[in-house]
Amino acid sequence: MAGDSQVHMDHDMEIGVTPTAVKKLPKHMREAQISTERTHLIADPIKKPRQRYVQKDGKCNVHHGNVQETYRYLSDLFTTLVDLRWRFSLFIFTLVYVVNWLFFGLLWYIIALIRGDLWHSDEEGWTPCVENLNSFVSAFLFSIETETTIGYGYRVITEKCPEGIILLLIQAILGSIVNAMMVGCMFVKISQPKNRAETLMFSHKAVISVRDNKLCLMFRVGDLRNSHIVEASIRAKLIRSQQTKEGEFIPLNQTDINIGFDTGDDRLFLVSPLIISHEINEKSPFWELSQAQMDKEEFEIVVILEGMVEATGMTCQARSSYLDKEVLWGWRFTPVLSLEKGFYEVDYNSFHDIYETNTPSCSAKELAATLREGQLLPTLSSLTPEPPKPYTLEPLSTHNPLTKEVDKGEEGERGEINGSAAALEDQPGLD
Incomplete structure (x- = not known):
């Protein structure tokens, strides 16, 4: 008993048990519940939202920290500058030009200082390196005029200054390189x-419903522009935690979701919104998941739409994702295409709309097994030998204990064999 202080085992051994006071757990520990299907504790009965790997707008929610070899970014300086945010790009753009003008302005000022043009420019017969250059400000303005080819005509280099001519050539060449790089960026x-990709749309939700007697995972994509995406293709990845048989834990394991790459259905003619379908079959990671199991799973589906921009020929990629809570079981998408006079009308107000439909809550594996059994039963019935036709007898009462029912096969019809011992004895050929 629970109140006894001793426990008897096989009536031969006595084990002393000292009752101890049970300590009251903290509130957050008392609310913990043990899951019947998992071995870990769930502190909150409500499933916490999963951290997104890819945001809805396509941005990857990954931060690269503790990068030691930062010099690698400088090996591809052009890409580094292009990848910067706009505020940093504009700052660097302005800074590069200002520093370049200041640097060459300082060189022009040093040349004028060494030649003595700053003190003898007003003397008759003195030929300066650069006319009307008498301060650092004027040297800076001359540097800007030279590199940007403004040419006001007030400050001009003379032919009796070879060092100035060389500096002019260097500034012209380096200025062209700076212009090419910064304008190119x-x-x-x-x-x-x-x-x-901002005009490529993905539905807010993904749905699971039956198509042609098979469970399918579906989501919708669309393009708002009249210019099309050439060679558009789509693929999907399932991202979830996985533990191998050896005990290795993979936090973000990626699994391909077949949305038609083996049949060519992943190649899209994206003129109007399309519903992308993944058939949940034996190769699908959702094959053995029912609706109840799906609600307990933690996963993320990342969809990637790629193609070439018709106007520029550059490759474009749009991304989105669906968390487990954004995959709705037993729903379908509302049609958005209607036929008008001479054209098809797309109603983007209903692009994200869905409606509920009758969908079995069992897994795709169980549904396929049920459908197979339903198809095999008529086949087996048709192979059963047909019973011999009874002799013509007078109908007897329905209470006759000799009345029997015979299954005639696929049609499920029932026949009755009516007879009696006396009637059978009267038939010729029967003993």
């Missing part, structure tokens, strides 16, 4: 195809 940054 700005042009590439402005024309980046990721801006084209």
Whole structure:
């Protein structure tokens, strides 16, 4: 008994048990519940939202920390500048030009200082290196005029200054390189195809329902622009934690979700919104998951749409993701396409709309087994030998104990064999 202080085992051994006071656990520990299907404790009965790996707008929620070899970024300086945020790009753009002008302005000022042009410029017969250059400010302005080819005509280099001619050549060449690099960075940054991805839409939710007697995972994609995405293709990844048989824990394991790459259905003609379907079959990671099990799973589905921008020919990629709570079981997408006079009308107000439909809550594996059994039963019935036709007898009462029912096969019809011992004895050929 629970109140006894001794426990008897096989009536031969007595084990002394000293009752101890049970300590009251903290509130957050008392609310913990042990899951019947998992071995760990769940502190909150409500499943906490999973941290996204990819945001809805396509940004990857990953931060690279403790990078030691930062010099690798300088080996690809152009890409580094293009990848910077706009405020940093504009700051570097301005800083590079200002520093370049200041540097060459300082060199022009040093030349004028060494030649003595700052003190003898007003003397008759004195030929300075640069006319009307009498201070650092004027040297800085001359540097800007030289590199930007403004040419006001007030400050001009003379032919009796070989060091100035050499410096002019160097500044012209380096200025062209700086212009090419900085303008090129700005042009590439402005024309980046990721801006084209802003007009590619993904439905807010993914749904699971039956298509052609098979459970399918579906989501919708669309393009708002009239210019099309050429060679558009789509793929999907399932991201969830996994533990191998050897005990290795993989926190963000990636698994391919087949959305038609073996049949070519992943190649899209994205003129109007399309519903992308993943058939949950034996190769699907959702094959053995029912609706109840799906609600307990923690996963994220990342979808990637790629193609070339028709206007520029550059490759564009749009991304989105669906958490486990954003995959709804037993729903379908509302149609958005209607036929008008001479054209098809797309209603983007209903792009994200869904409606509920009758869907079995069992797993795709169980549904397939049920459908197979339903198809095999008629086949087996048709192979059963047909019973011999009874002799023509007079109908007897329905209370006759000799009345029997015979299954005639696929049609499920029932026949009755009516007879009696006396009637059978009267038939010829029967003993």
